[in-house]
Amino acid sequence: xxxxxxxxxxxxxxxxxxxxxxxxxxxxxxxxxxxxxxxxxxxxxxxxxxxxxxxxxxxxxxxxxxxxxxxxxxxxxxxxxxxxxxxxxxxxxxxxxxxxxxxxxxxxxxxxxxxxxxxxxxxxxxxxxxxxxxxxxxxxxxxxxxxxxxxxxxxxxxxxxxxxxxxxxxxxxxxxxxxxxxxxxxxxxxxxxxxxxxxxxxxxxxxxxxxxxxxxxxxxxxxxxxxxxxxxxxxxxxxxxxxxxxxxxxxxxxxxxxxxxxxxxxxxxxxxxxxxxxxxxxxxxxxxxxxxxxxxxxxxxxxxxxxxxxxxxxxxxxxxxxxxxxxxxxxxxxxxxxxxxxxxxxxxxxxxxxxxxxxxxxxxxxxxxxxxxxxxxxxxxxxxxxxxxxxxxxxxxxxxxxxxx
Amino acid sequence: xxxxxxxxxxxxxxxxxxxxxxxxxxxxxxxxxxxxxxxxxxxxxxxxxxxxxxxxxxxxxxxxxxxxxxxxxxxxxxxxxxxxxxxxxxxxxxxxxxxxxxxxxxxxxxxxxxxxxxxxxxxxxxxxxxxxxxxxxxxxxxxxxxxxxxxxxxxxxxxxxxxxxxxxxxxxxxxxxxxxxxxxxxxxxxxxxxxxxxxxxxxxxxxxxxxxxxxxxxxxxxxxxxxxxxxxxxxxxxxxxxxxxxxxxxxxxxxxxxxxxxxxxxxxxxxxxxxxxxxxxxxxxxxxxxxxxxxxxxxxxxxxxxxxxxxxxxxxxxxxxxxxxxxxxxxxxxxxxxxxxxxxxxxxxxxxxxxxxxxxxxxxxxxxxxxxxxxxxxxxxxxxxxxxxxxxxxxxxxxxxxxxx
Numbered sequence: 047x048x049x050x051x052x053x054x055x056x057x058x059x060x061x062x063x064x065x066x067x068x069x070x071x072x073x074x075x076x077x078x079x080x081x082x083x084x085x086x087x088x089x090x091x092x093x094x095x096x097x098x099x100x101x102x103x104x105x106x107x108x109x110x111x112x113x114x115x116x117x118x119x120x121x122x123x124x125x126x127x128x129x130x131x132x133x134x135x136x137x138x139x140x141x142x143x144x145x146x147x148x149x150x151x152x153x154x155x156x157x158x159x160x161x162x163x164x165x166x167x168x169x170x171x172x173x174x175x176x177x178x179x180x181x182x183x184x185x186x187x188x189x190x191x192x193x194x195x196x197x198x199x200x201x202x203x204x205x206x207x208x209x210x211x212x213x214x215x216x217x218x219x220x221x222x223x224x225x226x227x228x229x230x231x232x233x234x235x236x237x238x239x240x241x242x243x244x245x246x247x248x249x250x251x252x253x254x255x256x257x258x259x260x261x262x263x264x265x266x267x268x269x270x271x272x273x274x275x276x277x278x279x280x281x282x283x284x285x286x287x288x289x290x291x292x293x294x295x296x297x298x299x300x301x302x303x304x305x306x307x308x309x310x311x312x313x314x315x316x317x318x319x320x321x322x323x324x325x326x327x328x329x330x331x332x333x334x335x336x337x338x339x340x341x342x343x344x345x346x347x348x349x350x351x352x353x354x355x356x357x358x359x360x361x362x363x364x365x366x367x368x369x370x371x372x373x374x375x376x377x378x379x380x381x382x383x384x385x386x387x388x389x390x391x392x393x394x395x396x397x398x399x400x401x402x403x404x405x406x407x408x409x410x411x412x413x414x415x416x417x418x419x420x421x422x423x424x425x426x427x428x429x430x431x432x433x434x435x436x437x438x439x440x441x442x443x444x445x446x447x448x449x450x451x
Numbered sequence: 452x453x454x455x456x457x458x459x460x461x462x463x464x465x466x467x468x469x470x471x472x473x474x475x476x477x478x479x480x481x482x483x484x485x486x487x488x489x490x491x492x493x494x495x496x497x498x499x500x501x502x503x504x505x506x507x508x509x510x511x512x513x514x515x516x517x518x519x520x521x522x523x524x525x526x527x528x529x530x531x532x533x534x535x536x537x538x539x540x541x542x543x544x545x546x547x548x549x550x551x552x553x554x555x556x557x558x559x560x561x562x563x564x565x566x567x568x569x570x571x572x573x574x575x576x577x578x579x580x581x582x583x584x585x586x587x588x589x590x591x592x593x594x595x596x597x598x599x600x601x602x603x604x605x606x607x608x609x610x611x612x613x614x615x616x617x618x619x620x621x622x623x624x625x626x627x628x629x630x631x632x633x634x635x636x637x638x639x640x641x642x643x644x645x646x647x648x649x650x651x652x653x654x655x656x657x658x659x660x661x662x663x664x665x666x667x668x669x670x671x672x673x674x675x676x677x678x679x680x681x682x683x684x685x686x687x688x689x690x691x692x693x694x695x696x697x698x699x700x701x702x703x704x705x706x707x708x709x710x711x712x713x714x715x716x717x718x719x720x721x722x723x724x725x726x727x728x729x730x731x732x733x734x735x736x737x738x739x740x741x742x743x744x745x746x747x748x749x750x751x752x753x754x755x756x757x758x759x760x761x762x763x764x765x766x767x768x769x770x771x772x773x774x775x776x777x778x779x780x781x782x783x784x785x786x787x788x789x790x791x792x793x794x795x796x797x798x799x800x801x802x803x804x805x806x807x808x809x810x811x812x813x814x815x816x817x818x819x820x821x822x823x824x825x826x827x828x829x830x831x832x833x834x835x836x837x838x839x840x841x842x843x844x845x846x847x848x849x850x851x852x853x854x855x856x
Contacts, residue, residue, distance in 0.1 A: 059661060059703045096501040098519045111700055113684055114503045114797075134786060137696035137824060158599070159801040160787050164824075194563070194602060201603050256464060262674030269667030274700070279518055279680065291542035295516055295679070298464045381539060382565050392519075396564040419542060419569075 053248070054241070056271045063230035064316055065109070070144040073107055076220050078123040080213070084189060087178050088122040089213060090204060092192030098278055102390035103191045105317040106221055110143035111274070115155050116197060118204075119145070120177050128177050130170065131155050133162035148176075154200040170203045189213035218394040222386060223408045228318065229432060232388070232410055235313055235320030236430050236441035238271040242311040243322055243444050246282065250301055250328060250450050257282040257307075261296040264311055273313035277321065277391025281310035286423035289325070292380060292416065303329030306339075308426050312391045319391040320441065321412050323428025326448045334422050338375060342415040342427040343446045345369035349384065349413050350431050353438035359401035366415060378417035378424070387412045387430060409433045410441070458653070459646070461676045468635035469721055470514070475549040478512055481625050483528040485618070489594060492583050493527040494618060495609060497597030503683055507795035508596045510722040511626055515548035516679070520560050521602060523609075524550070525582050533582050535575065536560050538567040553581075559605040575608045594618035623799040627791060628813045633723065634837060637793070637815055640718055640725030641835050641846040643676040647716040648727055648849050651687065655706055655733060655855050662687040662712075666701040669716055678718035682726065682796025686715035691828035694730075697785060697821065708734030711744075713831050717796045724796040725846065726817050728833025731853045739827050743780060747820040747832040748851045750774035754789065754818050755836050758843035764806035771820060783822035783829070792817040792835060814838045815846070 081089045093104030094116035101111050107119055108129070115132030117139065126147035129139055132155030139149055152170045156162070178186060186208035190196065193212035204210055224232065245267035249260045260282045268276070283294035284307045294308070301307060305328045312321040325339055349366040362384055370379045384397040387410055395403035397411070405411075410432050418424035430441035486494045498509030499521035506516050512524055513534070520537030522544070531552035534544055537560030544554050557575045561567070583591060591613035595601065598617035609615055629637065650672035654665045665687045673681070688699035689712045699713070706712060710733045717726040730744055754771040767789055775784045789802040792815055800808035802816070810816075815837050823829035835846035 059663075094501055095503055096499055096505060098500055100501060113698055113700070134697045138698040138700075141692060141696045142700050142702075159799055159803060159806070161803045161805065162786055164782055164785055194604060196603060197599060198601060198603055198606050199599060258464075258674070258677065258679075262671060265674055266667060266671040269663070269670055272663065272703075274663075275684065287546065291546045292539045293518055293543040295518070295543075295547050297547075298677075377569055380569055381567055394564055398564060398566045400566065401564070 057234075059272070062272055063227065063234050065227050065231060067144060069225060069227055070107070070109060073220070074121065074127065077107065077121045077217070080216060080220065081121065081189060082123050084211075084213065084216065085187065086189045086211065086213070087181055087186045087208070088120055089189040089191060089217065091119040091121065091217070092190065092196045092200070093117050094195060096195065098392070099390050100195060102393060103217065106389045108143045108145040109317065110139055110145065111317070116200070118200060120173070122177050125177065128173055130173055132157070133165040133167070152203070154197070154203045171207055174207045183207060184209060187211060189217070191217035215394065221388055222395055223406055224388065224410055228388070229408065229410070231316045231318045232320065233441060235315040235318050236322070237320070238268055238273050238313040238315055239311045239320035239322040240442050240444045241267045241271050242280070242313065243309055243324055246309050246311070247326065247448060247450060250307065250326065254300065256298045256300050257284055257288070257296045258298050260301065264309070268311070268313040273315055275314045277312040277314050277319040278310060281308060283308040289423035289425065290419060291424070292418045301328060304331055306331055306335045306423060306425060308424070310426060310428070317389050319387050320430060321387055321391055321428055322430070322442055322444065323414060323426035324444070324448055325425040325427065326450060328450045332422060335425070338417055338420070338422070339425055339427070339447060341370060341373040341375055342417060342425060345415045346413050346427050346429060346446070350429070350438045350440070353405060353411055353413070353431055353433055355405055355407045355433060357405040359395065359397040359403040360399045362397045362405070363399050366413070370415065370417070375417050375420070378420045380416055380418050383414040383416055385412055385414070386410060405433055407433055407435060462639075464677070467677055468632065468639050470632050470636060472549060474630060474632055475512070475514060478625070479526065479532065482512065482526045482622070485621060485625065486526065486594060487528050489618065489621065490592065491594045491616065491618070492586055492591045492613070493525055494594040494596060494622065496524040496526065496622070497595065497601045497605070498522050499600060501600065503797070504795050505600060507798060508622065511794045513548045513550040514722065515544055515550065516722070521605070523605065525578070527582050530582065533578055535578055537562070538570040538572070557608070559602070559608045576612055579612045588612060589614060592616060594622070596622035620799065626793055627800055628811055629793065629815055633793070634813065634815070636721045636723045637725065638846060640720040640723050641727070642725070643673055643678050643718040643720055644716045644725035644727040645847050645849045646672045646676050647685070647718065648714055648729055651714050651716070652731065652853060652855060655712065655731065659705065661703045661705050662689055662693070662701045663703050665706065669714070673716070673718040678720055680719045682717040682719050682724040683715060686713060688713040694828035694830065695824060696829070697823045706733060709736055711736055711740045711828060711830060713829070715831060715833070722794050724792050725835060726792060726796055726833055727835070727847055727849065728819060728831035729849070729853055730830035730832065731855060733855045737827060740830070743822055743825070743827075744830055744832070744852060746775060746778040746780055747822060747830060750820045751818050751832050751834060751851070755834070755843045755845070758810060758816055758818070758836055758838055760810055760812045760838060762810040764800065764802040764808040765804045767802045767810070768804050771818070775820065775822070780822050780825070783825045785821055785823050788819040788821055790817055790819070791815060810838055812838055812840060
């Protein structure tokens with residue numbers, strides 16, 4: 047049992063950690079150096095408002111959260127960057143981001159049915175000419191971070207001005223190891239996530255509630271503690287049908303005695319995420335559910351012990367799957383469970399069996415042990431760990447196995 | 452002053468309106484007929500989890516809300532549709548959508564760093580061969596709804612199997628007039644939005660609060676009343692700097708006497724949106740703010756009077772801009788303010804000056820009178836209207852001008 051009797055007051059705003067301005071200046075320089083090392087004239091960093099991954103690349107670079115309209119930040123060595131975006135975003139970028147550079151509105155971002163009578167729309171070609179005056183068109187080699195997400199119209203526009211090279215891997219690698227300021231922010235994001243889990247436990251304990259009622263209490267706790275949103279929508283999934291799929295949309299189903307309830311809580315704070323997954327047992331549940339949850343928790347603890355500097359990705363992946371397979375649940379471990387967490391809730395390095403990552407100090411991993419598509423439904427056990435000099439340090443203190451009477 | 456003393460209990464779940472199953476069957480048939488009328492072999496309906504527009508096309512067709520992985524629904528006349536998606540979404544689609552058809556996982560949706568050892572990945576070519584057995588490759592003509600959003604990888608995959616024709620306009624037009632069930636759901640979405648505005652007023656009235664505190668109370672109210680999320684993130688923007696841009700990210704700034712506070716509240720309920728925008732005055736505010744708000748409200752009322760069946764888009768747009776221009780604020784009316792609202796918070800028909808729409812009964816419009824980039828900041832006045840036989844019926848009752856002492 048987790049003690050949830052004492053609801054804590056949120057940490058005061060002035061005491062919450064933030065990322066200092068100087069860190070953004072250093073990040074820009076690292077992207078400029080990446081361009082040089084890859085012999086690129088520039089790197090385009092794309093972002094949009096898709097819920098799970100859209101903003102990450104851009105948020106890390108200029109602390110900007112796109113909404114409604116996408117953005118692309120054009121970074122070239124030795125000069126200030128230029129952001130290109132749509133007509134509703136220029137002053138929003140100025141007001142909320144750490145961009146030190148110009149902003150241009152180009153046709154590729156204008157909603158085709160909308161009109162903006164007071165906006166100057168500049169051709170993308172002229173923006174690139176401003177950024178890269180000494181090069182022309184197809185002779186330019188430009189890297190692209192966000193190549194899986196970029197809109198076809200913007201990609202077509204860029205291709206007319208340069209040869210485009212995907213650099214998602216290399217760009218993502220720049221943020222694999224976290225700075226002290228990032229670690230402080232991530233720790234606080236986990237603190238928020240934990241408050242969300244505790245709010246869910248209180249809500250379920252209080253009596254007749256639906257999944258959506260519990261979701262409302264979780265999200266309210268996250269917001270009060272300072273979350274700006276979530277890296278993946280809050281999931282409250284109760285009973286065999288709703289826990290069976292990997293993803294679930296929090297519904298109006300009532301929570302009943304005998305239910306296993308998956309909670310997935312992933313707040314975003316200052317652009318960074320914490321993610322905690324719990325499978326809460328309500329009243330007397332089937333012994334298979336108890337056994338499977340014990341196995342998942344054991345797999346998670348074993349995996350965390352291996353998350354030390356110098357570990358190789360396939361070994362960690364194999365260890366997690368091994369515990370689950372040996373207990374007879376291997377076929378339900380459907381996806382790669384060990385992934386980095388930061389400005390995306392799910393980001394590289396991801397420790398798949400084919401991955402070549404060597405774990406380094408100050409990486410932060412989410413260890414998500416999944417069992418889904420089982421005869422009794424499914425479950426998730428997800429915790430965060432900071433790879434510190436002495437080994438993996440847990441980023442949450444809430445109990446792994448939560449039972450509600 | 453708006454009376455907010457009596458906080459209402461949310462409507463019981465069983466009493467909330469929903470869209471019946473039969474309506475989804477009818478929608479599928481309409482898309483099949485659209486394909487026939489455009490002489491297309493099939494129509495591909497794309498959706499992803501971008502916050503403001505990603506899910507709309509797919510939600511309308513099969514009541515599915517993509518998350519993490521995108522989806523494309525392939526619709527051909529005379530046969531069941533096939534959904535193509537990623538390995539984490541197949542059982543999620545089965546569990547939560549109204550799709551009556553097969554689901555296939557294809558390579559175009561698989562995250563490049565992830566592995567799914569127990570998933571069968573089918574080539575997109577073979578899925579299209581199953582759907583359209585009597586046609587081959589480039590001879591196929593396939594329409595695409597979501598052409599502005601689709602990922603480059605999926606678009607490339609589709610182009611190898613068919614000639615792709617954007618049909619965003621024609622597909623969107625299918626849902627311009629709302630059914631009685633849709634109108635009931637939209638009315639309830641506005642009721643939720645209104646509860647959000649009232650929660651904000653209570654929060655601001657209660658004393659020392661930040662924008663984010665107010666946002667937390669708004670979102671909590673939306674969730675308790677049944678919102679699944681928002682069509683545009685809740686905006687609480689206080690003071691000249693934060694009200695100046697069209698968009699704002701709710702921040703930790705404290706709300707102070709003398710502030711104008713823009714509230715934009717756009718809950719999603721059963722896939723449909725309500726959107727209310729208010730500029731609340733806290734204490735004694737600058738007379739220019741009062742004057743501008745009066746003008747915006749007058750423009751909105753005048754526009755609503757013109758929203759009758761038979762009206763032409765440019766006339767409505769001109770009327771709204773005319774009131775604002777005549778009062779000397781024309782240069783701040785930055786975007787097209789009158790747009791439809793439904794499964795997207797902002798969707799066609801959009802009544803721009805170049806638009807050819809004739810307003811019809813049972814269309815639903817959001818009339819958003821914007822003033823931004825002004826010397827004193829900015830404001831928004833946004834209301835929803837149902838075009839009924841007797842004229843436009845307001846979808847909210849909350850006061851247009853809210854002052855907090």
